[in-house]
Structure formats: structure tokens, C-alpha cells
Amino acid sequence: MTLDLVGKLHRTIYVDGCPSAFYEDFVRLLATKCGPIEGWDVADRLIVIFCSLNSVSTALTFSGTAFGDLTSSVTVWVANQPPPPNVVQQVAITSGGNGKAIEEAKAAKEARERRLATIRAELAEDIERDKEEENVSVKLRRLCLRQLRALCVLTSHALREVEESLEQSTLHLNSMKQLVDKLKTKGSSHGPADPDAHQSTSVPTSFTRDAAKGGEKRAVTLHVGTADTTVEDVGKGQKRPRSE
Structure with missing residues (x-):
């Protein structure tokens, strides 16, 4: 050798x-x-x-x-x-x-x-041509790798922003839900808070009481009138036999 x-x-x-x-x-x-x-x-x-x-x-x-x-x-x-x-x-x-x-x-x-x-x-021409093709493929491969890295960076940044936005939305939704639950609990324990609703409820009650009193008066008057009529009829009945 x-x-x-x-x-x-x-x-x-x-x-x-x-x-x-x-x-x-x-x-x-x-x-x-x-x-x-x-x-x-x-x-x-x-x-x-x-x-x-x-x-x-x-x-x-x-x-x-x-x-x-x-x-x-x-x-x-x-x-x-x-x-x-x-x-x-x-x-x-x-x-x-x-x-x-x-x-x-x-x-x-x-x-x-x-x-x-x-x-x-x-083989000089073939070797040179293969070398150029290899250089082009290497450049393309490196370019693809750079673009892939850039895409990964952008994707991770966008994903982080979406996660932060989702977290804020979740906190806001939870706070709103707690507020609604408090309002429901307060309304069920203290009754209706609307004064108009209370007024509309009290008016029919007084009106019913007055109507009940008026009905009693009319019933007493009607009973007295009926009694007078009965007395008159009895008196007339007693007087007729005497005249006969």
C-alpha cells in the first residue's frame, strides 16, 4: 500500500x-x-x-x-x-x-x-453540478428550518395571548355569576323590593274590607225590612177576623 x-x-x-x-x-x-x-x-x-x-x-x-x-x-x-x-x-x-x-x-x-x-x-462538470444542487438543497433546507422556527415562535406567542384572554374571561364570568347569586339570595330573604308592588297589594285588601262592611250593613237593613213586613202582615191578619 x-x-x-x-x-x-x-x-x-x-x-x-x-x-x-x-x-x-x-x-x-x-x-x-x-x-x-x-x-x-x-x-x-x-x-x-x-x-x-x-x-x-x-x-x-x-x-x-x-x-x-x-x-x-x-x-x-x-x-x-x-x-x-x-x-x-x-x-x-x-x-x-x-x-x-x-x-x-x-x-x-x-x-x-x-x-x-x-x-x-x-467528472468535473458532474461534480460541480451535483455540488450546486446540493448547495441549493442545503439553502432551501436551512430556509425551511428558519421559517419553521419563526412559525413556532409566533404560534407560541399567539397561544399565550389566547390563554391570557381566556383566563380573564373566566374570572369575569365567575365574578358575574357570584353577583347574580347574591342578588337572588337577597331577593328571596327580604321579599319584593318594589314599592309599587306593595301598594298594589294593599289597595285591594282595604277595598275588600270596606266592601265586607257595606255588605253587612245591607244585610242588616234587609233583615230589618223583612221583619217589619212580617209584623204588618201579622197585624192585618189579626184585624180581619174582628171585622168579619
Whole structure:
């Protein structure tokens, strides 16, 4: 392995399960969908170093995807984390060797760098377009979040005003109810408070008494008159036999 991963493990991924004939195609896919690649190499598995840490999270979404001949799925994980259970061992950060092996490794590294530069040039327009679309989507998402926060603030303020208004209305209603109850209790204990009603009640009573007295007088007079008439009839009856 010709890549120096010291200080770069947090933005380096390992890819296991990708067929060797499709390494370059997978690197091209990562460069298109995840972002710029600083370098890549092949040891026991494919190693990719991204220029940005944000690209790593996107690259991890390809784990479990069938790629190449579709006979097996690839496994992707970050270099500074333990390998998944289905991976035998982690790749060493650096490799030893000297002499001819080092020269061959350098030549392979230079060839990959040239090929990576070619891939970057070929995908420059696509990468730039994806970056612009991502920036637009990020801006829209941030704008939506700001509007949502503002809406939450306005809603909470309006809700607080409604609660205060409801509380005031409830207090006013309770006070009015207490006042009505007091008036009802006072009216039932002291009788009618209207003087006109009392006057209208007393007038018929006196009138009834006078009428009763007048009726008694008329009854006495009528009784006296009847008695006089009876006496006269009796007197006449007694006088008739004498004349006969």
C-alpha cells in the first residue's frame, strides 16, 4: 500500500467485496456521488481517501450494495473504526518493504494518481453540478428550518395571548355569576323590593274590607225590612177576623 493514512483515517474508507476488475468504476462512482477524492489504493481491499469529511457519510450508504458483477455486495466502513464482523481483518496503515517492492509501489501510486486526475477531469462538470444542487438543497433546507422556527415562535406567542384572554374571561364570568347569586339570595330573604308592588297589594285588601262592611250593613237593613213586613202582615191578619 502506497498511501500514507496517518492523520487521515477519519476521512478514509475501506471497501471490501468489490471485484478487482471494478475498482476504478467504484472509485468513479464515489467521486461522482460523494465528492472529491484525495487518493485511492488497493491492498487487501480498496482504500479511498476523501478530501472532505462530509463525503464519508455519503460513502457509507453504499455499504451492502451489489456492485460490478452483482454476485456479492460491498462492505464500506471508516478506517478509524473496527471492521464489520464479516470482514476478516483490518488493513495496516503502512506497509513495509524496500528495494524493488518500493519502486513498484511508487510506480503503481503514480499510475493511480494520473488515472485519478483523469477521472476528476472527466467528472468535473458532474461534480460541480451535483455540488450546486446540493448547495441549493442545503439553502432551501436551512430556509425551511428558519421559517419553521419563526412559525413556532409566533404560534407560541399567539397561544399565550389566547390563554391570557381566556383566563380573564373566566374570572369575569365567575365574578358575574357570584353577583347574580347574591342578588337572588337577597331577593328571596327580604321579599319584593318594589314599592309599587306593595301598594298594589294593599289597595285591594282595604277595598275588600270596606266592601265586607257595606255588605253587612245591607244585610242588616234587609233583615230589618223583612221583619217589619212580617209584623204588618201579622197585624192585618189579626184585624180581619174582628171585622168579619
